[in-house]
Amino acid sequence: MEFSLYPRKSHLFRFHVLVVVGLLMSSVRGGGSEEYRAINCRKHSAVLTDFGAKGDGKTMNTKAFKSAIANLSQVAGDGGAQLIVPPGKWLTGSFNLTSHFTLFVHKDAVILGAQDEAAYPLIEILPSYGAGRDGGGRHASLIFGTNLTDVVITGGNGTIHGQGQYWWDKFRADKLKDTRPYLIEIMYSDQVQISNLILIDSPSWNVHPTYSSNVIIQWLTIIAPVGSPNTDGINPDSSKNVLIEDCFIVSGDDCIAVKSGWDQYGIKFGMPTEDLIIRRLTCISPDSAVIALGSEMSGGIKNVRAENITAIDSESGVRIKSGVGRGGYVKDIYARGMTMKTMKYVFWMTGDYGQHPDDGWDPKALPKIENINYRDMVAENVTYSARLDGISGDPFTGICISNVKIGLTEKPKKLQWNCTNVEGVSSQVTPPSCDLLHPSKKVFNCPFPEDKLPIEDVQMKICST
Template identity: 75%
Template sequence: MISIFLILGSLVSTLAGASTEYQAINCRKHSAVLTDFGGVGDGKTSNTKAFKAAIAELSQYAADGGAQLIVPPGRWLTGSFNLSSHFTLFLHKDAVLLASQDEAEWPAFPPLPSYGVGRDEHAGRFSSLIFGTHLTDVVVTGNNGTIDGQGAVWWDKFHQKKLKLTRPYLIEFLYSDQVQISNLTLINSPSWNVHPTYCSNVLIQWLTILAPVDSPNTDGINPDSSSNVRIEDSFVVSGDDCIAVKSGWDEYGIKFGRPTQHLVIRRFSCISPDSAAIALGSEMSGGIQDVRAEDITALSTQSGVRIKTAVGRGAYVKDIFVRRMILKTMKYAFWMTGSYGSHPDTGYDPKALPEIKGISYKDIVAENVTYSARLEGIENDPFTGICISNVNISLTQKPKELQWNCTDIQGVSSKVTPQPCAALPEKSIECPFPEDRLPIEDVKLQTCSASS
C-alpha cells in the first residue's frame, strides 16, 4: 500500500506543481514529495519521522533508476536523518529545513576514527543533520533552498560548557563515493557546515554559507581525508575558516592514514575576520597533497591561505598551488604556523614532525594589509620549497614594522612587494601551477527536473 500511495501521491504532485530544472551528477527515475509521508511545513511540527519514512521507502528504488525526495515550500523542522545511495534530496527555493534544538532528535555517535575523540567533548558527537555513510551517488541540492541550523542554542551550550557531546554539523557523508552538494543556502550551523569525510569524487558548488563572524567553529566547507574533490562558485561568511582542509588528528590521523588529496578550489569568496579563507590543517595527520586553489577573494578576513600544523601532527602538507587571489582588509596576506598546538590527548608522539614543502603562491593582489607574512616553521623541521611570485601588497595606514616575519622556512620569491625576508631570496622565476586536469574537473552534470 505504501508503494501505491507513493506513486499516486507523486503523480498528483507532479500534475499540480510546476517543474523545476536543476543540474546533478545523475537524474532519478522515481520521485516523491515530503508531504506524501505526512510532512508538515509549519515550522513547529517535527518532521524527523516523515523524512526517515520517505527515505526508507525511496531507498527501495536504488537499483531501479534511483529516487528523489522533494522538500516543497514551507518551514520543515527536523532532527537528524540519513540519506541512501542513488538518492537526491531536493529543496524548493521557498523551503527551509529547520534543525531541531531538541538533543533527543540527534543520535549519539562515537568519535571519528581519524580523530579519536570528539572535538568539543571527548565522549563522542551528535549525528549531523543530513547524514550518510557508505553511500554511492548521493545528491543534496535545490534551487537555493535553505538549511537553518538554528545554532544559537548550541553556541550558548558550547560557551557555557554544557555539552556532553560534540555539536552536530549540517551536512556530512562518510565513506561515500560520488557526492554532490550544491545550490543551497546554509545558515547558522551549530558547528561545521559541510563535512565530506573518507569520501571520493565530491562536487560542492553554488553554496551560500552564512554565520555570525563571532560564532564558534562555524567552518564553511571541510573536506576531510577525501580525494578528488571540487569546490567552486561559493560564498562563505563564517566565525571560523571558510574552507578547512583536514585529514585526522595527531596519532589517530597518523594511524588511520587517509590523506586529503587532489582538491580543486576555485571562484570562491570568504569573509571571516578571525580566521582564514582556506586553512590547511590543523588536523592534517593523514596528509594533505595536491591542492589547487585559484580565483579566490577574501574580504575582511584574517588570512588568505593558512597552513596550520604542529609537533605531533606528523604526515605532510605538500604540493599546494595557489594563484589569482584578491585580498582586501587582511591581517596577514601569508601565514604558516608550525606551533598550532591543540592535541586530542597526551598520547601524541612528540617525534612525529610534519613535512611541509612545495607551497606555491602567484598572481596575488592584497590591499589594506597589516602584516605581509608570518611564516613560522618548526625548529629542526623547516618548511621548504616555498615559492611566492608576482605579488603586490599594499599596507594599512598603521602597518606593523616587521612586514615579513620568517623563521625556519626556505624558499624563493620573485616580483613581490613589499620585499620578502632573507629566507625567500629574489629569483627570476614564476611559481608553478599544474597544467593537467583532475578527474573531478571533467564530471559533467545532467539536467534533471523536480516538481513540488
Template identity: 70%
Template structure:
C-alpha cells in the first residue's frame, strides 16, 4: 500500500510537470543533445533581480557538455534582468515566447572592451566600448532564437547620456558576435537597444531570420542589423522600425578599415520591411573601408523612410562598393528613392589619407515603385572620382506635391546628379543626363544575379525544446 501511494504521488507530480512542459519545434543550423533552464542556476524572472550570474553559471556548466552533441539554454517565461554575458560554441540560447530579457541600465554591468581593430576607436567617443548585452567571440555554431521571445535593451538612459555628452565610452549593442562561423539569430523581438541591435562582425556563414526590431524613430544610432566585414550572410523576413538605418552594411573606418582589409561580401537580403524617417532602408557605409561587394536585395518594402538605398562614403575611406543588385522594391512616403553621397566626412581621427578614394561601381536598381517621394535621386560622386556603372531600369516614382522637409518651401526636385556615370531604361520621372537611356525605345533590364549564394543553400534542421 505504501509503495502504491509513493508511485501515485510521483505520478501526480509528473502529470503536473507535463501539464506545464510542452515540446516546441524550432528551426536551427543544428539541434542540441543537452538542455538546461535558466532557473536551474538561480535565475529569477521578476524583472528586478539581476540574473547575470545565473546566465554565466548556466553557460559555464553547459560548456562542459557542448562538445557532446551541443547544448541549449532555455529562458522560460518571465522578465530576466541581466548585464552582459558571453555565449559558447555549439550552443543555442532559446528565449520562450513569454520571456523578456531586460538589459541592465547600470554601466557597471557591461565590461569595457577594446575598440574593433577595423575602427581604431569607439564610434561614440574616442576610447573603449561597453560589451554588448549578448556577446560571443571566436565561436563555431551558435544560435540565438526563440518563439518570438523578446530582448529589450532598455536604452532610454543610454540615449539620454549620449545626447548630453555624458558617456566616456561607446554604448553597448544588443547582440554582437565576432570572429565566428555558423551564426544564427532568428525568431525574436528586439527592442530599444542602447545603440545597434544586431552586429555580426568578422563572421562568415551568418543567418538572420524573422526578427522584429523596434526603437523610437527619434533616437540616435539604433540601427537594426549591421553586417560588418562578414562573408556569406543572409537576412530574411525582418520588420524594423529604427532611429537610424534599418540595415547598415559596413567594413571598417578609414585607415583602420583599409589596414584590416576585411570586406563584407556575398550578402543576400529578402523580404524586409522598414520604417526609418531619418535614415536609410539599406545603407552601404559609411564605414566601408574594407570594401563591400556582391550585395543582393529583393522584395523590400519601405514606409515613411528617408531613403531607399543609400551609399555613404568620402575621400579617406578607400576600398570599394561594387556589384550591388536591388530589385522588387516598394517605397511609400520617402524623401529620396536613391541617394549616393561622396561627402560623408566623419573620420575617426586626423590620420586618414584624403587621397584614399573609394571605388563605387556596378550599382544596379530595377523593378521599383515609389509613391509620395520628394526626390527621385540625389546622386553625388566625388570630383575626380566619379561613381560609375550605375544602372536603373523599370522604375516609377510618383513625386509628392511638396517636399517632406517642412523647413524647405522649394518645389520637389526629381533628380540631382553630379560626378556619376550610368544608364537607365523605363524610368519615370526621366533621370538626369548622366543616366541617359543606353538604347532609347528598347527595354533594357539592369543586372541581377541568377546564381545562389552558398549561404542560401543552407537548410535548417527541425529541433525540439521542452518549454
C-alpha cells in the first residue's frame, strides 16, 4: 500500500544529461524537467544509468552509485551536482554521499536495499554510544554520509525500500553479530535536507542525522509493520538546529526518537540535541511513542518544540525515557496542539529505563529532567491519562500541563494519574491530574516559545532536474 501526504505530478518525464570526460558539465538534450524545492540548486547533473546501472531489481548497482557520486564530487566547487535516480528498481548496497550534492529519486524509482550483510560494510562505533545499538559493531547505512556540507536527499515522492524482513528475522533469531543498517544516516555534517520520499521497511532506524547541524526533514512518508523491531522513524541525535515537519509515520517503534548518546559515552562526548522543531506530524505506533526523548540522552536534550501533532493508535504521546546512569538532561521541552485517538498513555515519563552499553556506566550519573510543558491537547479512547515516574532522590521538576481534555476508553484503568517523584503544576486538565502536579482552579497556560529558531529562516530554492 502506498501512502502520500502531498499530490504527485501525473505526467511522465525524462532526464537528459551529457557527461563530459574530466569534469562533468551538464547539457540539456531535450525533454521535460521536474521542479523541486531544495536548500541549494546544482549546476551539474547526471543520471544513474550513465554509469552502467540497471533498474531491473536484480542487478547490483552499488558500483554504479559509487562511481556516479565519485565523478560528481569533482564539481563540488563548481556549483555542485545532482544525481538523478530514474524510473526502475535499483538494487544496491551501502553508498556514501558527497558535499554540494543532491540525490534525486524519481517518483517511479525504487532504491532497493540489498539483502546481504556484506553489502553494508562495518564502520566505526558511534563515540557517544560506545557500542552498536544492537550489540557488536555496526553496519553502514544504505545511504550514508559523513563530514559533508550542503547535501540534499529528495525526490518526486520516490521510494527507498530497505527490504527489512531479512534483517528482522535474523535479529529476532539472534543471528546477527552487528548492529543493523539504517536507511539514511548523515554524520558530522552541516546543511542537510531529507525530503519528499517514501521510506519502507528499514532494517532498523529510518533517518538518523547525527552530530550534525542545520537539518531540514520534511514531507517524508515512513512505513514499517507495527510489529517490526526498532524501526524508529526519525532519530535526531546530538544535532542542533533541526526542523522536522509534514511527515507521516507508521512504525514498529517511536515515530520520532530524540537522542544524544548512551550513558558514560554520551556524557563524555557531551554533544546535546538542541533547538529542535517537530510540527505537523502524524504517527501510528501501537507499541511506542509518537515523540520519545531518550532513552539515550546522556549528552543532553534542550529546547524541543512540538506542535500540531496527530497520534492514532499509539502507546503514548510525548514520552521521556531516562534512568540512573544516563546523566545528561532533558529540559525546556514544549508541546502544544496535539490530537490523540486510541492511546494507552497520553503522558508518560520513565525514570527507570535500564538498558546500558556495558558494565562501565556510573550509578551516580543521574539525569536532570526539568521545565517540561504540555498544553492545548485533546485525546480520546485513552486507557491511562498519565504515568509519571521520576527517580527517588532525583525528581523530575518544572512539569506544567494545561488545557488538556482526555476522553477515556470503555474500560479505563481506575488510577488515571500515577505519579511518583515528580513536581509541577496543572490547570484545566480532565480527568484532574495527580496531587504532585497541584491541580489549580486558576486558569493559566503553560509556556510555549514564540520566537523563531534559525532553521525556520532557511529560504528554499526552486530547482529543476
